[in-house]
Amino acid sequence: MDVLTFQVGGEWYGLDAGIVHRVVEEYAVYPVPMMPMFYKGLLFYRGDLYDVIDLGVLLGSKPATGSRLMLFRWRHHAMAFLADVIGSIRLLEDRSKDRIVLETGEIVRILPMERWIERILNNGHGSGEIQADLPAGIG
Amino acid sequence: MDLEKYRQIFLRESDKYLQEIGSILIDVEADPEETGHWQELHGKIHSIKGMARAMSLESISRLAHEMEAWCLKFQRKEWKAREESIRVVTEGYSLLKALIPRLGRLDVPELNTAYYRLLELLSKGPQGREPADGSKRRADSQTPISVDPIRSIGVSCSLIEELLGFSQELLLMERSKPALSPEMAAVQSWVDQYAALAKGLYFRLAQLRLMSIEEFVDLYRHTIHHQARQMGRLVRIVLSGGDIKADVALLDRLREPMIHIVRNAIAHGIEAPEERKAKGKPEQGTIRIEAESRKETLVLRIADDGAGIRREAIERYLREKQGYGDADIARMDTKAFFAVILSSDFSTASATDETAGRGIGMNVIAQAITYLNGTLDIDSIPGEGTSIAVTLPMSLSVMHAVVFTVGPYRIAVPTSGLDAASYGLPPDDVRESFLDLRRLFGVEINGSQPPGVLKLRSSSAASPGRRRIQGLMVDTIVGNKPVMILRPGQLIRNARIFSGIGVLESGVLTSMLDVDMLAQVSGQIPETAMEV
Numbered sequence: 001m002d003v004l005t006f007q008v009g010g011e012w013y014g015l016d017a018g019i020v021h022r023v024v025e026e027y028a029v030y031p032v033p034m035m036p037m038f039y040k041g042l043l044f045y046r047g048d049l050y051d052v053i054d055l056g057v058l059l060g061s062k063p064a065t066g067s068r069l070m071l072f073r074w075r076h077h078a079m080a081f082l083a084d085v086i087g088s089i090r091l092l093e094d095r096s097k098d099r100i101v102l103e104t105g106e107i108v109r110i111l112p113m114e115r116w117i118e119r120i121l122n123n124g125h126g127s128g129e130i131q132a133d134l135p136a137g138i139g
Numbered sequence: 140m141d142l143e144k145y146r147q148i149f150l151r152e153s154d155k156y157l158q159e160i161g162s163i164l165i166d167v168e169a170d171p172e173e174t175g176h177w178q179e180l181h182g183k184i185h186s187i188k189g190m191a192r193a194m195s196l197e198s199i200s201r202l203a204h205e206m207e208a209w210c211l212k213f214q215r216k217e218w219k220a221r222e223e224s225i226r227v228v229t230e231g232y233s234l235l236k237a238l239i240p241r242l243g244r245l246d247v248p249e250l251n252t253a254y255y256r257l258l259e260l261l262s263k264g265p266q267g268r269e270p271a272d273g274s275k276r277r278a279d280s281q282t283p284i285s286v287d288p289i290r291s292i293g294v295s296c297s298l299i300e301e302l303l304g305f306s307q308e309l310l311l312m313e314r315s316k317p318a319l320s321p322e323m324a325a326v327q328s329w330v331d332q333y334a335a336l337a338k339g340l341y342f343r344l345a346q347l348r349l350m351s352i353e354e355f356v357d358l359y360r361h362t363i364h365h366q367a368r369q370m371g372r373l374v375r376i377v378l379s380g381g382d383i384k385a386d387v388a389l390l391d392r393l394r395e396p397m398i399h400i401v402r403n404a405i406a407h408g409i410e411a412p413e414e415r416k417a418k419g420k421p422e423q424g425t426i427r428i429e430a431e432s433r434k435e436t437l438v439l440r441i442a443d444d445g446a447g448i449r450r451e452a453i454e455r456y457l458r459e460k461q462g463y464g465d466a467d468i469a470r471m472d473t474k475a476f477f478a479v480i481l482s483s484d485f486s487t488a489s490a491t492d493e494t495a496g497r498g499i500g501m502n503v504i505a506q507a508i509t510y511l512n513g514t515l516d517i518d519s520i521p522g523e524g525t526s527i528a529v530t531l532p533m534s535l536s537v538m539h540a541v542v543f544t545v546g547p548y549r550i551a552v553p554t555s556g557l558d559a560a561s562y563g564l565p566p567d568d569v570r571e572s573f574l575d576l577r578r579l580f581g582v583e584i585n586g587s588q589p590p591g592v593l594k595l596r597s598s599s600a601a602s603p604g605r606r607r608i609q610g611l612m613v614d615t616i617v618g619n620k621p622v623m624i625l626r627p628g629q630l631i632r633n634a635r636i637f638s639g640i641g642v643l644e645s646g647v648l649t650s651m652l653d654v655d656m657l658a659q660v661s662g663q664i665p666e667t668a669m670e671v
Binding site: 049 | 626628
């Protein structure tokens with residue numbers, strides 16, 4: 001499958017390109033109170049609402065530094081991920097593998113969406129001070 | 140909203156119908172007088188027509204319309220079927236096979252010619268035919284056509300999405316408006332007027348995405364019949380209130396829950412024909428889908444005349460997992476009783492087929508409905524049938540709300556929930572009953588600026604056991620604005636304090652605050668000390 005790669009906190013990750021339907025630049029994100037630290041706000045694109053998630057905060061390092069948002073839909077969730085750098089689309093030939101090795105030797109870890117969305121949702125408590133549970137590793 | 144999904148469904152379903160039409164045509168050729176074959180043909184072509192219409196595929200729906208009328212004549216024995224008539228239908232079938240994969244595009248000259256030639260043939264009626272009663276009903280070959288005045292038109296969803304997209308970009312352009320010097324006041328005022336018109340356009344366009352329930356149900360009618368056949372059930376679907384329209388985005392999210400509910404009705408509700416006959420029911424089961432629109436809610440009822448839900452497994456769950464006694468169970472009202480199968484830990488996996496098996500998947504369906512801010516009610520009479528009612532707030536509604544800011548947050552409260560909005564600290568004796576949102580949201584308080592104060596209407600914001608909240612303290616009051624309410628995603632819903640997300644005419648988003656929930660969630664009303 002095609003994988004959209006992106007970098008957060010110096011590490012590379014990948015996401016099924018099939019669910020990403022747009023990468024948008026500098027779009028207005030409206031903050032919402034009483035949401036978890038990784039929740040940057042809401043985005044309204046072409047009539048639909050997207051929850052903007054700061055992957056830097058979610059993955060336990062500092063806030064993401066990028067300006068482009070990856071808009072995707074998975075099941076009935078519509079979210080946008082903010083990373084540091086968005087890379088190219090790579091082909092993952094063996095779907096059972098959870099990583100791609102780049103020419104530089106760096107590893108791209110493929111995010112298993114179901115588990116990730118669950119983590120995002122379960123960390124979404126009402127009170128704003130709760131730090132997202134830091135995942136020990138991905139995949 | 141994923142149009143590709145609908146296209147795929149259309150192609151898949153049409154393909155199935157076409158295959159069936161192909162085999163029926165063979166039967167027709169063998170026995171052209173048999174009206175049953177024509178009836179079947181009519182039905183399949185009608186289904187294709189319905190789907191094509193829902194997808195606004197003009198050329199296909201028009202061809203299907205002419206073909207179905209043609210078949211109807213033979214079905215009713217108004218015309219006598221001859222070799223030539225069958226050939227025309229076969230040609231129509233070939234044309235449909237060619238047109239459907241290209242979604243009705245007449246982009247090849249030969250195709251275009253063949254299409255219009257056949258349409259003409261179909262409308263003229265069979266050549267040299269004999270009307271069954273022997274009379275010459277049509278002296279000439281032209282069928283008289285009466286045309287109703289056009290009251291509504293079908294517009295392709297993709298065009299509406301494009302329009303919406305454009306109009307949204309227009310709105311956002313206002314942000315990058317260059318500053319104009321005072322001498323350009325006339326230009327400024329022209330620009331402001333232009334921007335206001337763009338906003339109005341956006342607002343109205345957003346209300347364009349409506350689809351009728353009939354078109355919605357048509358999209359998966361075939362899947363339902365296929366499922367019924369696979370399970371050896373005879374089922375018919377009866378739809379009422381199909382002309383009610385709802386926002387496409389809402390219906391799109393309703394698609395899966397609906398299919399599951401109907402599948403459950405077929406798999407676990409409607410009994411096998413022999414069983415039904417033994418019970419004195421007609422062999423063919425009925426699934427009745429009723430749509431009703433009341434004020435701002437849509438009610439969709441799916442009822443079957445099947446076996447109903449057996450009470451035993453539910454009673455067992457209540458006794459074992461919830462510690463209910465027999466008396467407690469007897470006291471429960473039917474709604475609460477059957478609602479048990481929606482709980483996440485109610486599973487029929489362990490039950491040895493004792494229940495109607497509906498537990499599986501029902502909690503997922505319930506979640507999907509809750510996500511849409513709707514409710515699910517189940518009623519059932521063992522042996523007679525089950526009825527599931529889905530109540531949904533219509534997705535698009537415009538209301539007035541007072542918009543205000545608290546730090547970087549833009550929030551709004553429905554105007555109907557407020558008595559007054561002004562600036563200044565509330566008097567000392569009541570200040571405790573005013574919820575300071577600045578504190579609650581962790582926003583820095585600027586002591587030199589008087590806070591905005593929103594006084595709540597007396598009936599709202601009473602959390603049980605706590606002092607009533609009389610009002611809110613905020614930073615800036617933006618104003619009383621018309622807001623379009625959208626359903627937020629699960630993350631925001633989990634926070635519980637928002638009743639929705641509002642879109643202002645300017646395209647800016649505001650979080651709609653549910654003050655009652657906020658009072659509950661925030662617990663004690665915080666002290667509002669004066670900052671100097």
